[in-house]
Amino acid sequence: MQTAGPTSWLGRNDSNIAIADRYRLLIDAVRDYAIFMLEPGGRVASWNAGAQRIKGYSSDEIVGQHFSVFYPPDDIASGKPTYLLETAALNGHVEDEGWRVRKDGSRFWANVVITAVRDDQGSLVGFAKITRDLTERRRLEELERAHAASSLVQQARENEQKRVARELHDDLGQRIAALKIALSLHGSELENALPTQLHAELEAIAQIGAQIDELAEAVRRIAADLRPTMLDDLGLQAALKWLAEDFQSRYSVSVECRLKVSEPELGEFATTALFRVIQEALTNVARHAHAHRVTIELENDAEHCRLRVSDDGVGFDPRSAPRPDALGLIGMRERIVQLGGWLTVEGRPGAGVTISAELRLPVDIHPALACAGR
Numbered sequence: 320m321q322t323a324g325p326t327s328w329l330g331r332n333d334s335n336i337a338i339a340d341r342y343r344l345l346i347d348a349v350r351d352y353a354i355f356m357l358e359p360g361g362r363v364a365s366w367n368a369g370a371q372r373i374k375g376y377s378s379d380e381i382v383g384q385h386f387s388v389f390y391p392p393d394d395i396a397s398g399k400p401t402y403l404l405e406t407a408a409l410n411g412h413v414e415d416e417g418w419r420v421r422k423d424g425s426r427f428w429a430n431v432v433i434t435a436v437r438d439d440q441g442s443l444v445g446f447a448k449i450t451r452d453l454t455e456r457r458r459l460e461e462l463e464r465a466h467a468a469s470s471l472v473q474q475a476r477e478n479e480q481k482r483v484a485r486e487l488h489d490d491l492g493q494r495i496a497a498l499k500i501a502l503s504l505h506g507s508e509l510e511n512a513l514p515t516q517l518h519a520e521l522e523a524i525a526q527i528g529a530q531i532d533e534l535a536e537a538v539r540r541i542a543a544d545l546r547p548t549m550l551d552d553l554g555l556q557a558a559l560k561w562l563a564e565d566f567q568s569r570y571s572v573s574v575e576c577r578l579k580v581s582e583p584e585l586g587e588f589a590t591t592a593l594f595r596v597i598q599e600a601l602t603n604v605a606r607h608a609h610a611h612r613v614t615i616e617l618e619n620d621a622e623h624c625r626l627r628v629s630d631d632g633v634g635f636d637p638r639s640a641p642r643p644d645a646l647g648l649i650g651m652r653e654r655i656v657q658l659g660g661w662l663t664v665e666g667r668p669g670a671g672v673t674i675s676a677e678l679r680l681p682v683d684i685h686p687a688l689a690c691a692g693r
């Protein structure tokens with residue numbers, strides 16, 4: 320059986336013309352790559368549909384022009400187009416990635432391969448140039464980098480807070496306690512040794528003692544705000560129960576906890592993030608909801624973690640424009656999104672608010688964070 324060769328495919332007799340036409344058709348059909356020829360001196364010799372799409376010139380406009388028009392002025396000033404052609408002529412080909420300029424002056428990030436084309440005698444007859452528009456890929460890479468950087472900043476802040484909290488608690492806290500003990504000792508010695516008219520001074524000492532107590536309490540509170548030390552001491556499940564009980568007694572809102580937490584599978588990063596999210600959700604209930612009841616549901620296995628905090632308060636419309644200085648809900652979402660999860664806020668005026676979040680475990684941590692967080 321006779322196979323259909325190039326001649327029959329194009330319905331012509333001259334098979335060389337047929338092959339050349341086939342290549343032209345093929346190259347013209349490519350739309351995602353600019354594929355064109357340059358003369359040895361760098362003038363554009365051919366153009367394809369992909370080149371028109373990516374660079375914006377029609378064939379009539381560009382053929383005959385020097386290919387340096389595709390380069391930004393600083394590249395032209397540094398002689399980059401000539402350098403690339405010389406390197407391709409020397410090594411057979413050259414590859415480059417960088418900004419290029421479209422006809423309308425806009426820039427795109429390009430991957431460019433220039434290949435020297437030689438005839439049978441080895442003489443240079445021109446260059447084949449293939450250009451790909453990588454702007455979108457670069458944008459995504461930059462977004463990824465920014466995401467990783469913001470995770471790093473968040474974690475660095477968390478680590479710094481941890482350090483300051485430790486210092487406050489271990490150093491300043493201890494010193495204040497020692498001061499209080501010393502003052503009390505001197506106070507009781509004075510009481511025994513001095514005549515009764517100096518009782519006013521003793522009263523002053525007692526007042527200073529009370530102020531030191533307040534100072535110590537303030538330091539403890541600041542330290543606890545900076546870093547939930549409870550998490551280290553008690554673990555997430557017990558820390559949440561404590562948080563719920565404290566909230567219940569402070570605000571007379573009943574809190575139901577449905578917790579099935581397996582902490583080793585959550586890891587330190589998710590544990591801290593979840594604690595902070597729940598803490599902020601409860602603070603919002605206390606400040607805005609006028610609720611009677613809050614339910615905290617948290618469960619995880621080795622692969623998933625699900626959180627819901629719902630209240631029966633006055634609710635609000637989460638689509639309404641937030642106050643510019645309101646950071647609580649934004650911070651909650653950032654914490655969860657940085658760990659690769661999602662967080663939603665559902666609510667309606669008069670129908671309470673539900674915060675839902677989900678994480679896939681183990682959480683995806685930037686390698687630099689994995690060391691920094693320990």
Ligand SMILES: Nc1ncnc2c1ncn2[C@@H]1O[C@H](COP(=O)(O)OP(=O)(O)OP(=O)(O)O)[C@@H](O)[C@H]1O
Nearest residue numbers: 603604607608632634635644645646647648649672
């Ligand atoms: N549980 C809730 N019930 C009713 N309204 C809520 C609730 N949670 C949030 N809101 C509304 O959403 C707004 C934004 O909450 P968000 O936590 O972002 O900011 P904030 O609590 O006002 O301030 P902060 O930055 O100190 O947290 C609140 O001002 C409030 O109007």
Ligand SMILES: [Mg+2]
Nearest residue numbers: 602603647648
């Ligand atoms: Mg808030």
